[in-house]
Amino acid sequence: MTKDGEEITMAVEGTCDAKFAELREEFERNFAERGEVGASVCLSVGGETMVDLWGGQADPTHDQAWEEDTVSIVFSCSKAATALCAHILIDRGELKLAAPVSDYWPEFAQKGKEGTTVQMMLNHESAVPAFRDPIKPGGYLDWDYMVKRIEEEEAHWVPGTSSGYHMVSFGWTVGELVRRVSGKSLGSFFRDELAGPLGADFWLGVPVDFAHPVAPIIPFQPSPDMEMTAFTQKLLTDPQSIQALSFLNSGGWDMNDPKGHKAEIGGAGGISNARGQVAMYTPLANGGEHKGVRIVSEERIAHMERCSVATSVNMTLLCGTRFASGFMKSMDNRAYPGGKQMTALIGERAFGHVGAGGSIGLADPECNLAFSYTMNRMGQGLLLNDRGQSLIDAAYRALGYRSNESGAWVR
Known part of the structure; x- marks a missing residue:
């Protein structure tokens, strides 16, 4: 980085096993060459933490x-935490994938959404990716209001016939199922059943006495010559499109407002860092258990890693997507205009979730890898950019993987 024409070296702190020396070098390059401001990266293999680095401002x-x-806010990485709450209930037999949502949430079954199943909700097929009418000021901070809005929203397509990324609404569609089945709020369930037992610094709604320093998010600043994706073009030209409504109709939600940090926004408002996400994903990379704490069964892990819906044109993102019941799979859109911004290359068996601006968390049962990268300066696009992808690439190379040309890392 430079300041007033002078080169500034950002100190990187933490630990890194020699096996992952290339990853540390790429993390340092992010600060020196790729505009990183503040960030963290962490990974475990077989349950052992091998990398835990942080640096910058x-x-x-x-x-x-x-x-x-x-x-910091990890945006849509929060969806993985929300989905995992649902999978715990599925594993216990309290929530069934094939069941109609109306079995648990009768009020949802109206205005074309009557045939929606739990699986469709996890697949982003439940047809409420956006809200046509304006969200009231501060609406995202009011759980009951947002649930009511979802109930009253007319389906944007016939549920189950298409998949359209539920950018923020996923937190209330899946989260309300968790609340109704468990009797706890989404944030409370996540704390009691996951973050607490695992010792994970990850919150879906921080407590009043929250003491961790929260890094303010620095929004992405587009350049005049930026190559626009189909999503961005639609966002900027059609204010009534799913793209514009899902991204802009937020009731003035401010990602850096401490009041918003306390709200349980399970689709985009989670607070964590790389270490906190790796703590959540480590059991998922190792058969569902870590240090005597079992989160889900091995059978559930097998389901969580399996691609459950794939489409060449997602109704919201307008690019190819692959999901595994609430988690993202490896997504390769490099061949399309602006497609590098809509790409996240991980292992074929890996599952996890990116966050807007370039953060990510994932588990890969094939190599028992749990990985996360978080930062405060957002990059271009809704999936990964060079900063996060370079770290993932270095991690897979260190584990003996040879190529991602197929659209996922393979040995």
Whole structure:
């Protein structure tokens, strides 16, 4: 990075096994060459933490360093936490994938959504990716209001016939199922059943006495010569499109507002860092258990890693997508205009989720890898950019993988 024409070296702290030296080098390059401001990266293999690095500035305006316990909003990485809550209930037999949503949430079954199943909700097929009428100011912070809006929203397509990324609404569609079945709010269930037992610094709604430093998110600044994706073109030219409504109709939600950090926004508002996400994914990379804490069964892991819906043109993102019951699979859109911005290349058996601007968390049962990267300066696109992808690539190469030309990393 440079400041007033002078080169500034950002200190990287933490630990890194020699096997992953290339990953550390790429992390340092992110600061030196790719505009990184503050970030963390962590991974475990076979349950052992091999990389735990952080560096840069959490808040450049106040000259605050990114520290060991710094956290930030991880945007759609939150969806994986929400989906995992649902999978725990499925594993217990309390929630059934093939069941109609109306069995648990009768009020949802109206305005064309009557045939929606639990599987469709996890697949982004439940046809409420956006809201046609304006969200009231502060609406995202009001769980009951957002649930009511989902109930009253007319389906954007016949549920189950298409998949359209539920950019923020996923947190209330799947999250309300978790609340109705478990009797706990989404954030409370996640804390009691996952984050607490695993010791994971990950919250879907932070407590009043929250003490971790939260790095403010720095929005992406587009350049005049930026190559636009089909999603961005639609967002900018059609205010009534799914793309514009899902992205802009938010009731003024401010990602850096502490009041918003306390809200249980399970589709985009989770607070964590790389270490916190790796703590959540480590059991998922190792048969569902870590250090005596079992989260889900091995059978459930097998289902969670299996692609359950794939489409060449997602109704929201307008690119090819692959999902595994609430999790993202490897997605390769490199061959299309602007497609590098809509690509996230991971292992074929891996599953996880990206967050807007380039963060990611994942588990890969094939090599027992749990990985996460988080940052405060957003990059271009809704999936990965060079900063996160370079770290993932280095991790897979260190584990003996040879290529991602097929659209996923293979040995």
